[in-house]
Amino acid sequence: MWPRFLSRLRETFSLDSDVAQGEQLMALVQTHAVRTPTLQPAELQRLRQAVDAFPPRPIADFLLSVCIDHGTDAFFYFNQAQFLAEVDEFYTNPTSRLRRDCSFVCLAHAAFALGSQWTTLAKPDGSRSNLNTDDSDPGRIFYNQARSLIPDVIDFPGLRSVQAPFVLGVYLLPASAIGSSYIYLGLALRKALAMDLHLNTDELNLSEEEKEIRRRVWWSIYSLERSSTVKLNRPRSINTSIITVSLPKPCPPLDNIQRFNNIEHQIADARLMMILDKVAEPLEWSATQSLPIQLESDLKAWKRSLPASLKLQNMLPQSPCYRATFHLYSNYYFSWIAMGKVSVVTVVKARLRHHFRRESQPPQLGEHIGVLANSCIKAAKKMLLLFEDLRRTAGILERDANYERQVAFGLDCLSKMAEGNVAAKMGVSFVEALQSIADEAVDKLSETETFSNSPRSRMPLSTSDYNSWLNWLSQQNTSSNKTTQVPSQSNPVDTLLPTPTAGPWPTAQLTTAGLTTWDGVAALQQLSVPPMETTNLDQGNQPPSYGSQNIYPDFTAPLYNDDQTFLMGLTGFDVLGFTDGQDGGF
Known part of the structure; x- marks a missing residue:
């Protein structure tokens, strides 16, 4: 920052730029930038333990391959070619400086942890071995090592000190630790802000590829942090007005060496999150009609x-990019839902009040309220169809014991619910007919020699790689793994978090193929939202309006203020009970 600031200061005073002074300051900055902090004995001990905990080289290669191919999604974690080369140096050179770099060791363990979550997707065809579903998350082995280094990484300079907590945050999203993920993503965002990744840079010592890497890391962190913040109903972390760095863009010298090149997904995701950022702040646009119309236009233009x-x-x-693309579409529909959810509640409440004769006149709502409500409902249906297509596709192309259990459980519930109702029984027969057709399709696909569930040609994984991972995992101390599922209280990050608990419904009945006795009330209670305190919607400030037209009845004003928890319960993660002090599943 010094050379750029002093240069602009000289321009402000109409002075010529001092090239020599700028070069001198640049050299000073570079000297301090590459200086590695001296490790204290306790820090050195943590680092040595983490280094010794690296898995054997074949296991590391397998986990990194899975992390890149299956866990990258629409984000940019690191320059894949460079990081793999550094891992190779770590294993082949006992005197490598990387063995004394806690930020690299932390990032490597984070990548191992993230990769371990998706190893079942890398199971080769014909392999009958699988992870024991009763085991704890295998990624905890590596997460615990990475977590122990976070206090040291915070003080480290360099991009890896941003990337390490970011990858840990990604790992924790589906690991029943949403609260922890929120903390780590926030830490990564703060480190990125401290390094000015959100600003355009004219640093002469950075190549165009390095500048592009900084851009991609920034937008990946911002996009995921903003998305999770919105869905958790947390305050906006930063205002987008401070961001001056441009969006990611194709860079062939960089893209061509990435094992998993998802630059198009990165660009699309960043653009969508910029729109969601505006959608998620209704207090900023509820008083004007032009902005929601513009947001609608922006969403359609994005699509x-x-x-x-x-x-x-x-x-x-089976495409490597399918999961990332699926998430783009789900976030697109979520943006429509987030923008129109208040309108839906407004319309429903107004009509119910009139229906129950609490209001003598039919509700007079603005035209745009109806448009937003219809768009929200349409997006919700599209979202359901999206997941329905995913389940239908998975049921034909990929089946496992869990799929069969879910189908058997669902049909058993439907059958018991349909007892005594001819129309309902016909519906169950229709579902059974669909299942029969799907079974027939599976049988025919299995008879086709050319059919393959894994068309990945980029880096085929052998059965021995997968089985080696399972064998190594089984040799780890099982009892130690189970005792470390609760985050250690010695870590400053995890002491801020509640202890993860089970979900809000019993698991005993859900793990059986069917219920021996059908209890409709009990089944509904298993799937219900945790109770919330009721809020008097008839009180509040004057309603927002579009221009001079009052389009919201008085009773809807609190929906924008005190009752956001209720609204987020309809569309956010807190429907799973996060607001009750527990980390839910993702």
């Missing part, structure tokens, strides 16, 4: 601008 390679209907479910 139309997607290249053919990101059209979900053009993509095979």
Whole structure:
């Protein structure tokens, strides 16, 4: 920052730039930037333990391959070619400086942890071995090592000190630790802000590829942090007005060496999150009619601008990019839902009040309220169809014991619910007919020699790689793994977090193929939202309006203020009970 600041200061005073002074300061900055802090004995001990905990080289290669191929999604964690080369140096050179770099060791363990979550997706065809579903998350082995280094990484300079907590935050999202993920993503965002990754840089010592890497890391962190913040109903972390760095853009010298090149997903995700950022702040646009109309236009333009390679209907479910593309679409529909949820509640409440004769006149709502409500409902239906297509595709192309259990459980519930009702029994027969057709399709697919569930040609994994991972995992201390599922209280990050607990419904009945006795009330209670305190919607401030037209009845004003928890319960993560002090599943 010094050279750029002093240069602009000289320009302000109409002075010529001092090239020599700038070069001198640049050299000073570089000297301090590469200086590694001296490790204290306790820090050195943590580092040595983490280094010794690295898995054997074949296991590391397997986990990093899975992390890149299956866990990257629409984000940019690191320059894949460079990071793999550094891992190779770590294993082949006992005197490598990387063995004394806690930020690299922490990032490597984070990548191992993230990769371990998706190893079942890398199981080769014909392999009958699988992870024991009763085991704890295998990624905890590596997460505990990475977590122990976070206090040291915070003080480290360099981009890896941003990337390490970011990858840990990604790992924790589906690991029943949403609260922990929120903390780590916030830490990564703060470190990125401290390094000015959110600003355009004219640093002469950075190549164009390095500048692009900084851009991609920033937008990946911002996009995921903003998305999770919105869905957790947490305050906005930063205002987008301070961001001056441009969006990611294709960079062939960098893209061509990435094992998993998802630059188009990165660009699309960043653009969508910029729109969601505005959608998620209704207090900023509820008083004007022009902005919501503009947001609607922006969302539609985003959808139309997607290249053919990101059209979900053009993509095979087995494609390496399918998961990332699926998440783009789900976030797109979520943006519509987030923008129109207040309108839906407004319309429903107004009509119910009139229906129950609490209001003598039919509700007079603004035209745009109806438009937003309809758009929200339409997006919700699209979201359901999206997941329905995913489940249907998975049921035909990929089946496992869990799938069979879910189908058997669902049909058993439907059958018992349909007792005594002819129309309902016909519906169950229709579902059974669909299942029969799907079973027939599976049988025919299995008879086709050319059919393959894994068309990945980039880096095929052998059965021995997967089985080696399982064998190594089974040799680890099982009792130690189970005792470390609760985050250690010695870590400053995890002491801020509640202890993860079970979900809000019993698991005993859900793990059986069917219920021996059907109890409709009990089943509904298993799937219900935890109770919330009621709020008097008839009190509050004057309603927002579009221009001079009052489009919201008085009773809807609190929906924008005190009752956001209720609204987020309809669309956010807190429907799973996060607001009750527990980390839910993702």
